[in-house]
Amino acid sequence: MKPSASIYLHCDPTASHYLKLLMDAVFGVENFRTEIIWKRSSAHSDAKQGRAQHGRIHDVILFYTKTDAWFWNQVFMDYGREYIDAFYRHIEPDTGRRYQMGDLSAAKPGGDTQYEWRVKRRTGQEEWQSDLTEEWKSPKKGWEYKGIPPYKGRSWAYSKANMIEYAKAGRICYTTTGTPRYKRYLDEMPGVPLQDVWTDIGPIGARAAERLGYPTQKPEALLERIIQSSCPEGGVVLDPFCGCGTTVVAAHKLGRRWIGVDIMQLAINLIKNRLRDSFGEAAAYKVIGEPVSAPDAERLAESDPYQFQWWVLGLVGARPADQKKRADKGVDGKIIFQGDTPGVFETVILSVKAGKTGVAHVRDLKGVLEREAAAIGVLISMREPTRDMRTEAAAAGFYESATWGRKYPRLQLLTVADLLSGKTVDMPPIRQVGVTFKKAPKASGKGDSQGDLPL
Numbered sequence: 209m210k211p212s213a214s215i216y217l218h219c220d221p222t223a224s225h226y227l228k229l230l231m232d233a234v235f236g237v238e239n240f241r242t243e244i245i246w247k248r249s250s251a252h253s254d255a256k257q258g259r260a261q262h263g264r265i266h267d268v269i270l271f272y273t274k275t276d277a278w279f280w281n282q283v284f285m286d287y288g289r290e291y292i293d294a295f296y297r298h299i300e301p302d303t304g305r306r307y308q309m310g311d312l313s314a315a316k317p318g319g320d321t322q323y324e325w326r327v328k329r330r331t332g333q334e335e336w337q338s339d340l341t342e343e344w345k346s347p348k349k350g351w352e353y354k355g356i357p358p359y360k361g362r363s364w365a366y367s368k369a370n371m372i373e374y375a376k377a378g379r380i381c382y383t384t385t386g387t388p389r390y391k392r393y394l395d396e397m398p399g400v401p402l403q404d405v406w407t408d409i410g411p412i413g414a415r416a417a418e419r420l421g422y423p424t425q426k427p428e429a430l431l432e433r434i435i436q437s438s439c440p441e442g443g444v445v446l447d448p449f450c451g452c453g454t455t456v457v458a459a460h461k462l463g464r465r466w467i468g469v470d471i472m473q474l475a476i477n478l479i480k481n482r483l484r485d486s487f488g489e490a491a492a493y494k495v496i497g498e499p500v501s502a503p504d505a506e507r508l509a510e511s512d513p514y515q516f517q518w519w520v521l522g523l524v525g526a527r528p529a530d531q532k533k534r535a536d537k538g539v540d541g542k543i544i545f546q547g548d549t550p551g552v553f554e555t556v557i558l559s560v561k562a563g564k565t566g567v568a569h570v571r572d573l574k575g576v577l578e579r580e581a582a583a584i585g586v587l588i589s590m591r592e593p594t595r596d597m598r599t600e601a602a603a604a605g606f607y608e609s610a611t612w613g614r615k616y617p618r619l620q621l622l623t624v625a626d627l628l629s630g631k632t633v634d635m636p637p638i639r640q641v642g643v644t645f646k647k648a649p650k651a652s653g654k655g656d657s658q659g660d661l662p663l
């Protein structure tokens with residue numbers, strides 16, 4: 209049977225019971241496989257003083273499959289601290305490597321497995337060692353010698369020749385009675401096969417390099433684990449609520465094809481920047497559903513002015529202004545660039561107008577520029593600016609950059625049609641300071657070319 213799709217639903221524990229019923233109804237209760245507990249923080253503000261309830265520190269991930277046959281790739285989790293302390297207690301003094309002592313006996317005899325393993329040690333010392341040169345035959349003064357047979361009723365797990373090889377490779381250690389044991393190093397073990405309680409992936413808040421500032425961002429390691437275990441290389445990952453694109457980035461990195469869906473233009477802009485920052489311009493993908501013509505843009509502006517605004521700001525690489533801050537009145541977005549003085553950044557202020565525009569809007573923007581001491585102001589409109597608007601804008605003069613030896617108009621008027629034809633803000637190069645939200649760290653992706661998805 210061909211493997212079918214795996215479905216993961218990530219939910220808040222307070223809603224997981226209802227969502228489980230809903231998922232059962234959609235995918236079939238017989239296709240429910242696992243409830244995964246992700247411990248997303250170690251302490252939470254929920255556990256405030258006086259709250260007569262347990263602090264909530266986990267999320268629930270429900271795992272379903274579409275049919276009885278599904279793809280599974282065994283992935284391993286790190287051993288927990290407690291496990292390591294209990295089972296890998298020994299530490300090699302010279303290398304610092306942790307190891308456990310593995311049994312070298314076997315229940316079944318076979319071949320050369322009933323011999324005495326020869327060991328020696330200096331008299332009065334605790335540590336035994338292999339007597340590979342058979343020194344016991346002509347014993348040295350100050351040394352003691354022993355032949356260790358396998359435990360009663362058992363055999364050695366390896367022939368004498370193999371035991372000698374292990375001893376030469378430093379893989380044999382000894383108990384205080386001289387019994388040989390196999391040295392199993394922690395750093396050579398794959399880890400624990402994936403379990404249903406995940407305590408080893410910390411919250412995004414603790415991952416400064418990864419954090420982009422999107423409120424519901426999840427850690428990449430969480431999505432990587434899900435994708436690695438449930439989707440083959442070259443398979444397709446779909447995240448229909450992809451937010452700032454954690455699933456998309458994890459899938460791209462792991463060489464899976466991907467489809468991300470989000471209703472917010474802000475999220476789409478962020479994902480585009482994140483893909484570029486993580487994988488460079490080589491990351492090949494298509495964006496479907498964004499306006500590609502002025503009439504498309506007009507439709508978006510009519511149906512949802514905020515989405516329109518975010519889409520426009522995304523076209524020029526601007527960061528949306530915080531609408532709630534009073535200080536940002538009249539500012540829809542900003543681009544920050546390095547000014548002439550090292551460490552001092554200048555601001556481009558953007559004002560986006562979906563409807564009618566007139567000279568009053570240019571004057572308002574000029575006022576905002578002065579209030580904010582910004583370098584450049586840009587009015588982006590659907591409609592062509594009037595002659596009066598152009599005259600007013602030209603009267604604002606220029607921002608002069610000594611670094612780039614150039615003048616830039618202080619007030620610029622652009623239309624959506626200009627942006628769609630490739631025109632953009634005339635300003636000094638931003639040199640990586642004007643990206644939307646925070647910059648994503650560079651990553652290497654196996655999936656630089658997605659190929660065509662059947663969309």
Ligand SMILES: C[S@@+](CC[C@H](N)C(=O)[O-])C[C@H]1O[C@@H](n2cnc3c(N)ncnc32)[C@H](O)[C@@H]1O
Pocket residue numbers: 422424425426427448449450451452453454455469470471472475
């Ligand atoms: C919880 S967030 C996802 C966060 C994501 N896992 C990440 O790491 O960034 C949910 C996302 O679903 C999007 N969303 C909400 N309703 C939607 C809908 N009807 N269609 C598509 N996306 C939607 C929201 O815009 C939001 O970005």
